[in-house]
Amino acid sequence: MRNGIKVFAPATVANVACGFDILGFAIDSPGDEIVAKRNPNSKELRITDITGSKLKLPYETDKNTATIGILNLLKDLKINNIGIDLEIHKKMPFGSGMGSSAASACGGVFVVNELLKLGLEKKELIKYALDGEFIASGGYHADNIAPCMLGGIQLSKDANYYRLPLPKGLHVLMVYQQVEILTKAARKILSDTITLQQHIEQNTNLAGLIIGLYNADYSLLKNSLKDVIIEEQRKHLIPNFDFIKNITSFNNALGCSISGSGPTIFAIFDNTINMDAAKESIEKELVKQKRRFKIYESQINQEGTILL
């Protein structure tokens, strides 16, 4: 698109093992790209192109994750009769657990804020991005939206977002196998209750994870990146889950669990040698099984959604 501006919105890992619904981090790649351009011949927001999605995504702006937030934003600011053409270039599959809907939602409101020079801060844009996320996931959880917009690892609490410090040298392996799991469905299979003992264990792990991040205590991180509640209930939806987790553990990952509601599996390493070794073993097996899959290696993204 000529004369347009382009933004990048990163993939994200929500839950992060022990922080169900409240914790997430962004990775450097993949990430969606959204292009926006003023259209003097139009008086409305339009989606002119969607690429990269096997799923047929809606062109109706009141139904697409990328545009719902924009409509609400324009409405709140009483901006009418303005022509904006939008291209959405998906770089990750919907229903993969990599925060695909969050990336489109963040990219959408961010690009329009830039295009029209509205001057809203990122934290103010999150509210609108959440509107887009809502139709995809059925909930107002910011565990993908906050890191996607702001970068880093973020805790969401009461509509506030807290960036946690990141020790050096963390690397993330993402293993996506083509099985679609929709967040809404993945939520439905979760039991409404847990035991007090599970709560105490998960609570302790979350505390350990946060302290480990503040103190750059890798051994504490390794002892804390565990999910004793959700993983057991969802892992049967993901082919090769135990195999992949065991391989990452054998290669000294700090932790491995389900990214968001899956099926992507993430593992965190403190060096690339171990990560590469794990990647190679997993790749070999998935090729042997003739799976459709994709493996990403990345660092944690610090910038969030940015202008390209």
Added chain:
Amino acid sequence: MRNGIKVFAPATVANVACGFDILGFAIDSPGDEIVAKRNPNSKELRITDITGSKLKLPYETDKNTATIGILNLLKDLKINNIGIDLEIHKKMPFGSGMGSSAASACGGVFVVNELLKLGLEKKELIKYALDGEFIASGGYHADNIAPCMLGGIQLSKDANYYRLPLPKGLHVLMVYQQVEILTKAARKILSDTITLQQHIEQNTNLAGLIIGLYNADYSLLKNSLKDVIIEEQRKHLIPNFDFIKNITSFNNALGCSISGSGPTIFAIFDNTINMDAAKESIEKELVKQKRRFKIYESQINQEGTILL
């Protein structure tokens, strides 16, 4: 006791609203005093005096919280036939939720480590103090023991203890009303299960509390010092719970909840003016009700168990 050495072991607040079983902090006063002396005419550990307890505490060393850990310590170090006389001066009631048994257990092993110059570090002594705590509470929880021994606010995880940073100017109000609640009994009334929603909320509060401590973010502390699981189930055991909590809230406490398994109620303030005002109102009401009660005002203790 002439020629003896004396140690001080502080009262502690376990759970700290959102950290059930894993979090605790020590306060400057009250605290138990334990005195120890070598006795050349004896070949064993003896309790020669117990003061300050309305409850009849056992003089048998294999039954008293203060001495069980000592016996195990001496056994592990293969120290036999040594005469030690011990005085235990209780400064807080048993079954008050102020970590009375932890104070005796920590004081006991600490004083003997000093007396015999055994040279164990505090973190090594915790293991033995936990043996004493076990008979009192029926569990190996270090949420009182760790802060009592080490001071500050401590997270216990997998037999490791992590001291969290303390923002300046925190003050603690403790309201004890004479109703005895034994930890074992208080545990029994707790439901074995909670909802996933309660878990998420409590988990978020714990994360907020820890981040609030690291960032000295008083507003986040205030939004996080909440217990949505245990308090509701136990508060009916404590007279005037809602009244006291409301008074502290009215006086801008950062948080107020049950100390350990109660009946003591703790409230944290960021200044003494508000704390004093809350204290006065509570005192007035409890006097009017002709309650037997005691109110303590204290700072958070940083030293833990010390030689006097």
